[in-house]
Amino acid sequence: MRLLIAEDDKLHRSFLERLVRHTFDGLEELTLTSDGAGAIEAFRSGKYDCVLLDLQMPKITGVDVAKTIWAKAPTTKILFWSNYTEEAYVRGITKIVPDAAVYGYILKSAPDEQLKLALQGVFVAEQCVIDREVRGVQRRADNRLSGLSELEFEALADLCLGLTDKAMAARRNVSLRSAQSRLQSLYQKLGLDKDDIPSGEWGASFNSRTRAISLALTQGILNADALRREEEKLQAWMSRSSA
Amino acid sequence: MRLLIAEDDKLHRSFLERLVRHTFDGLEELTLTSDGAGAIEAFRSGKYDCVLLDLQMPKITGVDVAKTIWAKAPTTKILFWSNYTEEAYVRGITKIVPDAAVYGYILKSAPDEQLKLALQGVFVAEQCVIDREVRGVQRRADNRLSGLSELEFEALADLCLGLTDKAMAARRNVSLRSAQSRLQSLYQKLGLDKDDIPSGEWGASFNSRTRAISLALTQGILNADALRREEEKLQAWMSRSSA
DNA sequence: AACGGTATTGCGGGTTCCCGCAAGTTCCCT
DNA sequence: AGGGAACTTGCGGGAACCCGCAATACCGTT
The missing domain is CATH 1.10.10 (Arc Repressor Mutant, subunit A)
Known part of the structure; x- marks a missing residue:
């Protein structure tokens, strides 16, 4: 597994690094970046098959990064890690995820255990793991009645x-x-x-x-x-x- | 020194706890809360003379907490610790700070060293410590030309x-x-x-x-x-x- | 081929908004 | 007292907006 992480908050970043290293033994490659531009830049090398993204980053958001990545490599596994269930983001994501892609969406407020599960689910088992709350927003956005066309x-x-x-x-x-x-x-x-x-x-x-x-x-x-x-x-x- | 900390992000909270314990030896009291309501509740006991507040918290923000605290104890020393220099917050603060109060405003993006300095400046030396960027916003808000009446x-x-x-x-x-x-x-x-x-x-x-x-x-x-x-x-x- | 659902477009009228002009008020500064 | 800055208020017109009614068009279903 070759993993790329983008997260602007330094505390969260080092937390992720620790957790990821602890969760996965066979990590061939691990890179951390602190903004969207850096993530895209790093991804160019083509080394990575898994990406962990914070959604809210200055300038270039996680959604933008995902879009660029999936445009180049549609099978890349991406796990989004974010503060809130902002519909603006959720809507953005469902619109850009390729049919073949595996992805996940988990909230920062979730306990470590859940984050760990999501990491394994998406990156190893290749499942789509969507947080329950996010799922709710997603359904609302798809629903013609309460959602917007x-x-x-x-x-x-x-x-x-x-x-x-x-x-x-x-x-x-x-x-x-x-x-x-x-x-x-x-x-x-x-x-x-x-x-x-x-x-x-x-x-x-x-x-x-x-x-x-x-x-x-x-x-x-x-x-x-x-x-x-x-x-x-x-x-x-x-x-x-x-x- | 009797310190109360309010911060909703658990990583940031534990980071603060570590840093604070390391910075101050003679800490008579240290309490951590994860939301505004908890902070106000804890402050009722009257035990605290120093407070460290995150501004962005769900429901009750740091500004609200500060207001309640200063209404009861105007000499309480408060250090605000926040992500951005949102004018909405800065404006709110300058409006509620009592004449006698000592307070500070530092950004989460600042290096640990600066945070440490701010802690000592506000809580020990009783200086007002305002981050340079924040200061800029503050001035703009006071300025009649670009700011709003x-x-x-x-x-x-x-x-x-x-x-x-x-x-x-x-x-x-x-x-x-x-x-x-x-x-x-x-x-x-x-x-x-x-x-x-x-x-x-x-x-x-x-x-x-x-x-x-x-x-x-x-x-x-x-x-x-x-x-x-x-x-x-x-x-x-x-x-x-x-x- | 008929049909409901969704979207586009024109028309027309009632409402709300934007803003220049001008007169009056209040309050602060010298 | 006087001068000035900031705020209030009325008037009036032109522009923008909201929306009901109705005709038309496209699309997937039955």
């Missing part, structure tokens, strides 16, 4: 970036009315009609547009990181389209 | 919660026009006029209202945590005002 998610992204209806229409190549339609169904999915707060006079006290962002954030559908990434995509599109 | 911050909060102009006016007890004025000056401070993106045809492609949220988030003026807290305040206000 791809189109609605795009609309949410554009909305959170602060685009106008017109700009959304231009970006997505649809009519103005369509962009607005997508927003409407987004609002509905987020529960913006029969909104909480049934208390009398404050019925119309929410602005759908901004309230949608608020809800998306508190529900973890989007987070500041994801936003920054979307911002970059937007910038790229804008320079491309004006050229 | 209290009123503008309120407007931002309301905006991010998804309130309409009318609702903001009602909540803050001002006229509709005033609420809008506050928004305008907020937009200006956030740089929503001479916005980035000078690229030709996309001049009016941003919706001020939502773009403001986007900027606030990416600039770290607000984060998901802070938002959740504001949401609670809002709920409280709504039930109070309808009663």
Whole structure:
């Protein structure tokens, strides 16, 4: 087994190193990196068949790293190790995992024993090991009823970036009315009609547009990181389209 | 010295314990807790004169804990230990620190040596020790030019919660026009006029209202945590005002 | 081939928002 | 007292947004 680890927190990193060395005897290779760029760089050598990734890293996240790795070597076994079950990440992962790939998702809050099991499950037994809580989020994201469709998610992204209806229409190549339609169904999915707060006079006290962002954030559908990434995509599109 | 530590990450917690025990010999008392509620609970005993706090904790943050502690014992020495220099936190702290209090703010990314110095500086020498990066954010927040006034911050909060102009006016007890004025000056401070993106045809492609949220988030003026807290305040206000 | 589900698009009207102009207030500083 | 900065408030218009109604199109199923 040839293992690559990417984790920005130094305490967590050394913890992982100790645990991994203790769990696996026949470790042919073990490299530790502290950011996404370093991980991708290290992976270039082609030495590794197993990767352990922290999701939240500055600049390049674990999801980005996984994407690059799987693009080059789709059978690489990857275990994600993260703080929370942020839907923004989970959604990102299920979208990029190749059919053949083995992967796992475990929370940092899990006891050491579970982490150990996940390590062996994914890297040795080649099983997919998904933490129960994460599994729940995943199911919700797939479910058409409470989850957002791809189109609605795009609309949410554009909305959170602060685009106008017109700009959304231009970006997505649809009519103005369509962009607005997508927003409407987004609002509905987020529960913006029969909104909480049934208390009398404050019925119309929410602005759908901004309230949608608020809800998306508190529900973890989007987070500041994801936003920054979307911002970059937007910038790229804008320079491309004006050229 | 009687020290109380609150830190939710178990690795960081045990690291702190080791470091603290190694730094201070004459430690009369040392307690570790893993969340804000536990810290407040433990502090009730009145045994502690020094506290080491992680800022980001679920439910009750380090800022909340500090507030409660200082309300009861304003001379308690507190050292904040946190991941980032989130303006939302820094702003919160400078607002609640009593005149007489000694406190410090150090980043988790700092080398052990600096943390050790901060521990001794704050708890023994009774100096205020503020990390250089944090200091920068602090200054920016105090600076009228780039920082937000209290009123503008309120407007931002309301905006991010998804309130309409009318609702903001009602909540803050001002006229509709005033609420809008506050928004305008907020937009200006956030740089929503001479916005980035000078690229030709996309001049009016941003919706001020939502773009403001986007900027606030990416600039770290607000984060998901802070938002959740504001949401609670809002709920409280709504039930109070309808009663 | 008929059919429900999903998405796109136009139209039109009511609402909300953005903001320039201008007058008034409060408070602090010299 | 006077000057000034920050804040409030009204008015009014132009732009943006929300959304119901309705026609059309595409797709996989039966």
